[in-house]
Structure formats: C-alpha cells, structure tokens
Amino acid sequence: MSKYTIGIDFGTLSGRAILVDVNTGEELAISTLEYKHAVMDNSLPSGKKLPRDWALQHPKDYLDVLSTTIPNVIGEAGVSPDDIIGIGIDFTACTIIPIKSDGTPLCFLNEYKDEPHAYVKLWKHHAAQDKADQLNEIALKMDQQKWLDRYGGKISSEWLFPKVWQILDEAPHIYEETDYFIEAADWVVWQLTGNHTRNACTAGYKAIWHKQDGYPDPEFFKELDPRLENVVEEKLNMPITPLGEKAGEITERAADMTGLTVGTAVAIGHADAHVCFPALKIDGPGKMLNIIGTSSCHLILSEEEQLVPGICGVVEDGICPGFYGYEAGQNCVGDTFGWFVDNCVSAEYYKLAHHEEIGIYEYLTRKAQQLHAGENGLVALDWWNGNRSTLVDVDLTGLIVGMTLQTKPEEIYRALLESAAYGTRKIVETFRDNGVPVNEFFAAGGIARKNSLMMQIYADVLDMPVKIGGSSQAPALASAIFGAVAAGSDRGGYDDVFEAGKVMGKLDDKVYYPIPENKEIYDRLYSEYSALYDHFGKYTRDTMKRLKTIRKEQTTS
Ligand SMILES: Nc1ncnc2c1ncn2[C@@H]1O[C@H](COP(=O)(O)OP(=O)(O)O)[C@@H](O)[C@H]1O
Numbered sequence: 001m002s003k004y005t006i007g008i009d010f011g012t013l014s015g016r017a018i019l020v021d022v023n024t025g026e027e028l029a030i031s032t033l034e035y036k037h038a039v040m041d042n043s044l045p046s047g048k049k050l051p052r053d054w055a056l057q058h059p060k061d062y063l064d065v066l067s068t069t070i071p072n073v074i075g076e077a078g079v080s081p082d083d084i085i086g087i088g089i090d091f092t093a094c095t096i097i098p099i100k101s102d103g104t105p106l107c108f109l110n111e112y113k114d115e116p117h118a119y120v121k122l123w124k125h126h127a128a129q130d131k132a133d134q135l136n137e138i139a140l141k142m143d144q145q146k147w148l149d150r151y152g153g154k155i156s157s158e159w160l161f162p163k164v165w166q167i168l169d170e171a172p173h174i175y176e177e178t179d180y181f182i183e184a185a186d187w188v189v190w191q192l193t194g195n196h197t198r199n200a201c202t203a204g205y206k207a208i209w210h211k212q213d214g215y216p217d218p219e220f221f222k223e224l225d226p227r228l229e230n231v232v233e234e235k236l237n238m239p240i241t242p243l244g245e246k247a248g249e250i251t252e253r254a255a256d257m258t259g260l261t262v263g264t265a266v267a268i269g270h271a272d273a274h275v276c277f278p279a280l281k282i283d284g285p286g287k288m289l290n291i292i293g294t295s296s297c298h299l300i301l302s303e304e305e306q307l308v309p310g311i312c313g314v315v316e317d318g319i320c321p322g323f324y325g326y327e328a329g330q331n332c333v334g335d336t337f338g339w340f341v342d343n344c345v346s347a348e349y350y351k352l353a354h355h356e357e358i359g360i361y362e363y364l365t366r367k368a369q370q371l372h373a374g375e376n377g378l379v380a381l382d383w384w385n386g387n388r389s390t391l392v393d394v395d396l397t398g399l400i401v402g403m404t405l406q407t408k409p410e411e412i413y414r415a416l417l418e419s420a421a422y423g424t425r426k427i428v429e430t431f432r433d434n435g436v437p438v439n440e441f442f443a444a445g446g447i448a449r450k451n452s453l454m455m456q457i458y459a460d461v462l463d464m465p466v467k468i469g470g471s472s473q474a475p476a477l478a479s480a481i482f483g484a485v486a487a488g489s490d491r492g493g494y495d496d497v498f499e500a501g502k503v504m505g506k507l508d509d510k511v512y513y514p515i516p517e518n519k520e521i522y523d524r525l526y527s528e529y530s531a532l533y534d535h536f537g538k539y540t541r542d543t544m545k546r547l548k549t550i551r552k553e554q555t556t557s
C-alpha cells in the first residue's frame with residue numbers, strides 16, 4: 001500500500017503544496033495560492049501608509065494556504081487522507097509574528113489592526129538597519145566576538161533582534177502586549193498541531209542562539225536598551241527542537257481546516273532554503289547548494305566550525321543533523337530581474353514577446369543569449385536590495401558601469417544575470433579562503449530551472465559544473481521528505497533524513513559545464529566587479545548611505 005506526505009513551501013509571494021509518494025519521490029499533485037495581501041510595502045489593509053524599506057505580511061494568508069492547497073492536492077492526487085502519513089513546512093526567514101500566549105497574532109485583534117508593528121515582519125523588511133548598525137557596534141565594544149564571529153562579524157538587519165528592537169523603539173505598547181515573537185514557520189506548525197515549538201534552524205541563524213552557549217548574555221541586551229535585558233526570557237522562551245524531529249500531530253481543528261486525518265505527523269518547521277538539501281540528495285560536506293529565487297541563499301555543510309567573515313552564520317545541526325551548516329546569501333536576485341522587467345523594458349519588447357507567444361523573461365533571455373560573454377561592456381553590482389554577504393549592509397544599492405547611448409535592455413538584463421553570478425563567486429571564494437571547501441555546486445529554486453542562460457553563466461563565472469535540482473519545487477519536496485521522517489519508519493516513512501532524501505530526492509539530468517573561453521572573459525570581468533565591490537562596499541560605502549539619507553529627508557519633507 002503506497003504512503004504519501006505533503007510538503008508546503010511558504011515563499012515570499014505564495015504558498016506551494018505538493019503531495020509526494022514516499023516510496024518513489026513521485027510528485028502526484030501541486031497547488032499554489034498567491035497571498036491575498038502579497039507583500040505590504042506601501043500600506044496596511046486599512047490604507048494606512050508605510051514608510052520606505054518596510055515589508056509586512058498578513059498571517060491570514062498563511063491560513064488560507066493551509067485551507068486551500070492541502071485539500072487541493074489531496075483531491076487532485078485522489079489519495080485517501082488516511083494514507084498521508086506526514087506533513088512538513090518550510091518558510092522564508094527571518095519572518096516574525098508578534099503573538100499572544102495562545103498564538104493569536106496581534107494584528108488579528110481589532111485594537112491593533114491599524115498598527116504596522118502588529119503585523120508580520122517579512123524577511124526583507126529593511127527598516128531596522130540603524131538598529132543592526134548599533135547592535136554590531138555595541139557587540140564589538142563589549143567584546144562579543146565569540147558569537148559575533150559565528151555570524152561573519154555582523155548581524156544583519158533582516159534578522160530577529162534588530163526587528164524586535166525596532167518594534168520596542170517605535171511601538172513600545174506593541175512590544176509590551178506581545179507574549180512571543182515567533183518565526184512564521186513555527187506559527188504555522190502550531191496551527192496544525194496545537195503545539196508551540198521552535199526550530200533550531202531559525203533560532204540559530206536568525207536569533208543568535210547556539211547549541212552549547214545559548215543566547216548572548218542579558219547584559220548585552222541591556223546595553224542595547226535596558227528594556228531588552230530579559231528579551232529572551234520574556235519574549236522567546238520556548239525550548240528549541242532539532243530539525244528532523246516531529247513537532248506533533250494534526251489536531252481536530254487542523255483536520256477540519258485541511259482535510260488531513262487527525263494524528264498525521266507534522267515535522268518541526270524549517271527555513272525555505274536550508275530545508276532543501278535532501279531534495280537534491282546532498283548528504284555531506286563540500287557541496288554548496290544555492291537556492292535561487294526572489295533572493296538567494298548559499299548553504300554548505302562541514303564537519304568543522306570555521307569562522308568565515310561576512311557570512312550569515314554557522315550553526316551546528318542548523319541545516320541537517322550531524323553537521324555544521326553555513327549560510328550566506330544575496331538579498332535580491334529574482335527581485336532585481338522583476339524590477340527590471342517592470343520598470344525598464346519598453347512596451348515594444350512586451351509586444352514582441354506577446355507576438356512570439358512567450359513571456360518577457362524568455363524573450364529577454366533569448367536576446368541576451370545571442371550576446372557573447374563581455375559583449376555588453378557592462379559590469380553591475382548586484383545590490384538592488386542591499387548586500388547580505390559578504391558586506392552585510394542593506395543600505396548598499398545597485399550600480400551598472402559601462403552604459404552608453406547604444407546600450408540595449410537585453411545587455412543590461414545580461415549584466416544583471418552576470419552580477420548575480422559574480423556575487424555568488426565572491427561568496428564561494430570567501431568560504432574557500434576561510435577553511436570551508438566548496439568542491440561541488442548545486443542550484444535549486446524557481447530560477448534554477450527556469451533560466452538556462454543564467455545557469456550557464458554561473459558555471460562559466462564559477463568555473464564549476466552546476467547541477468540542478470530535479471524538482472521545480474525543491475523546498476516543498478524537501479518539506480515532504482521531513483514530513484516522512486516525522487512519521488518515522490513505523491508508519492511507512494523514514495527514520496533518517498539522508499536515507500529519505502536518497503529515495504525521495506532528485507537531480508535533473510542536465511548539468512551546466514563551464515565553457516573555457518567564457519570563463520576567461522568572466523575572470524577579467526570578475527576582477528572589475530571585485531574592484532567596484534571593494535570601492536563602493538568598503539572605501540566609499542558612505543556615498544550610498546548618504547544618498548539614501550537624502551532621499552529619506554526629501555520623501556518626508
Ligand atoms: N525566467 C526567469 N528568469 C529570471 N528570473 C525570473 C524568471 N521567472 C521569474 N523570475 C523571478 O524569480 C522570482 C521568483 O522566484 P521563485 O523561486 O519562483 O519564488 P520565491 O523566491 O518566492 O520562492 C521573482 O522575483 C521573479 O521576478
């Protein structure tokens with residue numbers, strides 16, 4: 001008798017569920033729901049305006065994903081809910097919700113509906129950079145290198161404490177009324193199981209938690225703001241559960257909402273990038289996995305804890321049990337291309353794409369593919385939404401050098417694709433230079449399978465073969481794998497995530513190999529990228545910051 005699991009990937013704009021056969025990895029059904037409120041970066045549902053750099057979400061959209069996509073995949077696959085043995089959840093991170101002790105988000109309560117700080121702060125909420133700057137400065141002054149160095153020497157404004165501090169500073173009453181700040185991954189798991197759990201991945205990477213040392217001392221938090229002295233005890237006080245464990249089982253309420261059977265196993269929540277390893281059968285060190293979507297995450301396992309400057313963090317068991325997991329990343333990849341096609345491509349190009357019955361990305365990609373490496377004469381810095389690694393500063397901005405009156409949209413588009421590859425090479429070199437070998441390169445996420453030109457450019461720029469995940473929904477497949485492990489072998493699942501990955505994971509037959517003549521050109525262009533990277537990112541980084549300050553002043557005056 002076949003058994004099945006469901007994996008749900010909560011992305012930036014939508015939630016995607018897939019139903020997978022546990023014995024073959026076959027994906028029987030998929031269902032996607034776009035979030036009704038998408039990313040609230042201009043205003044709240046009430047119309048209240050939001051300042052620049054904000055990015056909020058509405059937790060009701062996550063419940064809609066559960067109540068829509070799960071029944072959809074069960075119906076489409078035509079399987080009995082009794083044969084679905086487990087479910088796993090992954091989510092963007094650090095995406096946090098202020099909640100009451102019973103799990104109710106503050107924004108669900110009438111009195112807080114018009115309070116921006118009562119809503120979900122999405123991973124790309126970038127309005128707490130000043131808090132991150134102060135936090136890093138104070139950490140250095142207080143000799144907190146022990147944990148700071150594990151986070152590459154800097155905490156990003158995308159992570160939990162700068163966001164929580166911003167809430168305390170700008171809306172102390174919301175901070176006061178919040179019983180817990182919870183990652184959205186853990187909140188969704190709570191809605192399914194009735195159990196309040198915290199996963200080790202997001203606690204480790206996003207909330208400065210360490211398996212042996214715990215959190216920074218209260219003295220440190222007190223120095224940030226005396227009201228934060230006991231922030232851990234007061235707002236985050238939940239035991240942390242390793243990945244690969246079971247969080248609980250589907251409750252009656254969740255069964256009514258989803259159509260699943262009461263008692264179905266639910267895995268501990270995971271982050272959308274980190275979860276992916278078993279979906280590509282990756283089971284050990286030296287194999288970098290790059291999840292390329294709206295943003296991009298670079299993840300790698302190692303048997304040792306090395307301190308690598310400018311990365312997001314190294315966390316023991318933070319990706320898969322038994323290894324140190326490293327994360328680095330780029331704040332925007334797909335988002336940059338989205339910005340470009342929405343703002344910089346003429347109606348004529350859209351008309352021609354329509355005429356050829358293809359989308360605008362495919363149209364631009366075809367045109368960009370006809371160019372030789374280096375023929376566009378452009379080098380771009382990939383900082384359209386800041387720099388996550390290795391400079392850790394969301395105030396840095398994008399740049400294109402080499403533009404002339406002859407420059408065509410497809411040339412700029414190609415330069416943007418190339419800049420994402422250069423940013424990735426910078427990350428790979430930083431790992432290698434600091435004792436973390438990168439021997440193989442794997443790519444997954446929406447773009448990895450959609451854009452073959454981009455993957456070829458990655459192979460050429462990195463001078464490494466690029467292997468592609470076999471599923472168009474790698475995070476959801478990986479979550480289904482974690483669901484099978486939560487169910488365990490007694491119920492027809494697995495006891496070990498790597499064992500489950502071997503059966504349920506998949507790689508595409510297509511591998512992109514470096515083209516030697518392109519590699520040579522890209523080596524030269526990469527050295528130009530590196531010079532610009534150092535110039536604008538290190539020596540004159542204040543230029544970009546000053547421009548942002550002037551813009552802010554002029555927007556509010
Ligand atoms: N063919 C394409 N080439 C490059 N970028 C694309 C293409 N199609 C979509 N995108 C961009 O990819 C991003 C979506 O990535 P995806 O992995 O599907 O979602 P998510 O990041 O939410 O998990 C969007 O920012 C979009 O602009």
Ligand SMILES: O=C(CO)[C@@H](O)[C@@H](O)COP(=O)(O)O
Nearest residue numbers: 011012092093123293294295
């Ligand atoms: O930051 C992380 C994980 O650390 C991601 O959740 C975040 O970059 C969002 O990922 P997507 O680009 O939406 O796939």
